[in-house]
Amino acid sequence: MSENHPIIDMSWHMADTPLGQAKAGIALRKTTPLESHADWKIVPRRRDVIGLLEEQSAQRVPDLIPLRYYRMSDSAFTFYRGTALIMANDLAHTPTTGIPVQAVGDAHIGNFGMFRSPSDRLVFDINDFDETATGPWEWDVKRLAVSVEICGRANGIKEKDRRNAVARCVHSYRDHIRQFSQMDFLDVWYDHLDVEAALDHYESTVNGKRNRTLRDAALRAPVRDSDHAAAKLTYLDSGEKRLRFRSKPPELVPISELQDYADLGVLRERLDALYDSYRQSL
Template identity: 40%
Template sequence: MVVPVAFTASLSPAERAAYGREARKRASRSCHGWFEPDQQRPDPVEVIERQSASRLPELVPIRYGRMLESPFRFYRGAASIMAADLGPVPGTGLSVQLCGDAHLLNFRLLASPERHLVFDINDFDETMAGPFEWDVKRLAASIAIAGRANGFSARKQNEAVRACVRAYRRRMRRFAGMSTLDIWYAQDDADRMRELLASSMDKRARRRTADATAKARTRTHLQAFEKLTRVTAEGRRITPDPPLLTPLSSLLAESSGGDEEKELRTVLDGYARTLSSERRHLLRHYRLVDMARKVVGVGSVGTRCWILLMLGRDDGDPLLLQAKEAQESVLAPHTNGSHYDNQGRRVVAGQRLIQTTSDIFLGWTHVTGLDGVGRDFYVRQLRDWKGIARPETMDPGLLRLFGQLCGACLARAHARSGDPVAVAAYLGGSDRFDRALAGFAQAYADQNERDFEALGAAVRSGRVTAESL
């Protein structure tokens, strides 16, 4: 059972702490240290195929091709498999707003509306309320899987996992002693990253972080504009790169009608109504000039994702928006479900709740196409100062440091949405939970490799088709 945070809000700090310790009776800290597949565990390929059934069939083979590049890439696309594995496991019942897909590459540098560089969670497609440990387990397993891909020893992998979980636990304990508003205002900016790295003697890690910070500041919407568009006889348009980036005009030429164009213009109109009045006013300064379908990520491949090119005063005044289809969270069947009637709104609400500062153009909409199928979308800027980690280039020390950043960041997100007093009391001051998660991470990394091999076998047998691009 997942208990909403409102349940503990009326209790004293001592009562909230007692409630957190009581959760150890439902799920001891040491019980998190193992993973054994449930006897009724569904076929992992079947789980992925069910998820693919609602996606664009011509893009699904690209998804499988990307997942088969490595066990880590497979893991990125297998959130639905892990959700099914975590659902039956005894839980703490200590609810937070989960990211739902808290692996290493969903933590990155982002720009705040005040033009500060912050470190935060970036992907919220699967966000739902649920037990805090689900996010921590997904993050911990991703560290072990990344360490294996780099050839690190089990000891080095475990050190990185424990450092991550320790950072989560210790920061949650600090949040437990802070005021509610101080927790809400807390953020992980570039200065805090430098403070963490200053405690490390690894000069190489500090240098690489400084380089990553500088590079993130160059990854602006203008850079994306120059990369993704070109000047044509009709004016500035999106540059084709099919099937990864396909302008709407090309898709319409292949079809018999203009259904897609009508649907997309409806997306934009409905989305604008979800913005605050001043941001609607800002959006009115731009006109829509082109649209294209874009293939994004690993787990998201096959969902409908559109790039909208908008121009303001002239060609040097662009705005690139991404409208991405939002489907039901993979966590929904294993929780109390979502109370939102629009999956795009669920994503936006979850992002605003656990992210320190969100994109000013973040919104949602619903569209019923001419095929009679209703689809939900969320909208945000395509790129704004994003710095993405590259785990494959990390040595054991840097992976450990990055894990610490991610663990501390996840604690901040959970403290905003859950009860940090109860969660901190559950975790306690010892390293019991840290050690348990290291054991879980190794066991789940083993399972992930077996599932990766199962998908490979399904491709070789012709059960599913994979395409490498």
């Protein structure tokens, strides 16, 4: 998030009833009209975007920075995916209703995917929370909507179809928020998008034919589990008869090879403390 982010009014409280919540939202349109979200303009003395990236890179592992920039340079969409800080800095100067949420922080379309839920059902949901922070709910919606447009451009989707996709994305968000407002907290918590049911509905309403691309993606999703990750990232040490992380610098580097970046003794102590804390929380 940007150092210039708007001050969030933490005194805000949600109304007790769905009707009260709806009235509160409508009242906020007087101070923050819907139309105020439509336009974005470059503000005077806008932070230099390259400077923002360099500032962020100063906190990263030096050997990984060229790889990150290389991946970001592939397309406008990959650049967009890697520059949440730039968009947060720009959004910091836009109108907000002042309703704080625990935002995803980087809710672009590439951070959604299919995976097995704890109940062993294949679901579609957000799968990346490393940018999560308390902030305006509007930021998540805007970042997601823009990502649909940019992703569509990168894949050669026609302008009319891109516009429809963005509109459907925002409308779906609105409709689900309305549904959630009528539900109990636990029902919202356990709500999910079942992939099989969603695919059946999509195919029956579009053209009645199976979508091979989506079906293939659904078939691949279940095998991307912890066993798949272990086979990809580790090897069996024949001497110690235990799994060890592979060494594939600069992307995958075992702790034992990090002497150039950290005090290994201190790092191990921190990891042990983190693990103990996690175990106690369970």
